[in-house]
Amino acid sequence: MCTYCGISKATYVRIINDKTEIRLSVLQKIIALLRIDYRELSDTSTQMDLPVLVLQRLEKLIYAVSPDAEHLAPEFYTLQQRIHDRAISGHNDGFRELDQLCRIVSARAQDELQVSRDVATQLIQRPAAYGAWTAFERGLAIDAMPFLPYSQIVTVVTRIKHDALDCSAEWPEPALYTDQMNTCTCSYSLPQSIPAS
Structure with a gap:
């Protein structure tokens, strides 16, 4: 989302924690990315x-x-x-x-x-x-x-x-396995490390 909106992660964190105001251009990009309508943002x-x-x-x-x-x-x-x-x-x-x-x-x-x-x-x-x-x-x-x-x-x-x-x-890191009835099940385990950005 940060890359798409052209903002840093630090700016994103300040926005979601109400530490700074969001620029209209960034808000428009977020709305487009989340595929929501402006009317859905009303109080x-x-x-x-x-x-x-x-x-x-x-x-x-x-x-x-x-x-x-x-x-x-x-x-x-x-x-x-x-x-x-x-x-x-x-x-x-x-x-x-x-x-x-x-x-x-x-x-x-x-x-x-x-x-x-x-x-x-x-x-x-x-x-x-x-x-x-x-x-x-x-x-x-x-x-x-x-x-x-x-x-x-x-x-x-x-x-x-x-x-x-x-x-x-x-x-989570997905792990797929199939049981005896050939039913696929997804289980998740937390990744050991997250790649650096």
């Missing part, structure tokens, strides 16, 4: 205005139930409908992608495995074309990984690793 925004906050709420509902649970929480379906309404009425790609994630999870809960795999594959295609991924794209990709074919899981993990190394961020 009147709610948690349904920012896709990254909605993703966090959605993840809490998805991961609150055990993987073998037959039903998702009723709150999931309420949030799914709100996301769907925003996806079809708005212009924000984030809500369209969240709508796809909801379709994946819902299809999986109904044992429609091929549908969940197909939609997960579609979901990953759009962010794959983006430059550096934000936390939102990484979150979507990680949430979609259990539904992807193994080759795409490797591609996603490689992309996350590349972005982490490219940004010199402290991201």
Whole structure:
């Protein structure tokens, strides 16, 4: 983000810690990089205005139930409908992608495995074309990984690793393994060292 915005890491830290004001040109670049709309920055925004906050709420509902649970929480379906309404009425790609994630999870809960795999594959295609991924794209990709074919899981993990190394961020090192049922699982361990920038 610093490179894209043309600021130093020290300036970035001062901005996020409210130690300095942000220049309009830097703010415009951040908005473009995060793919959000100016209206989403107003003081009147709610948690349904920012896709990254909605993703966090959605993840809490998805991961609150055990993987073998037959039903998702009723709150999931309420949030799914709100996301769907925003996806079809708005212009924000984030809500369209969240709508796809909801379709994946819902299809999986109904044992429609091929549908969940197909939609997960579609979901990953759009962010794959983006430059550096934000936390939102990484979150979507990680949430979609259990539904992807193994080759795409490797591609996603490689992309996350590349972005982490490219940004010199402290991201976990992915380790993929396959169990007896040929199910791919991702586990993470902290890297031993972070490359110097």
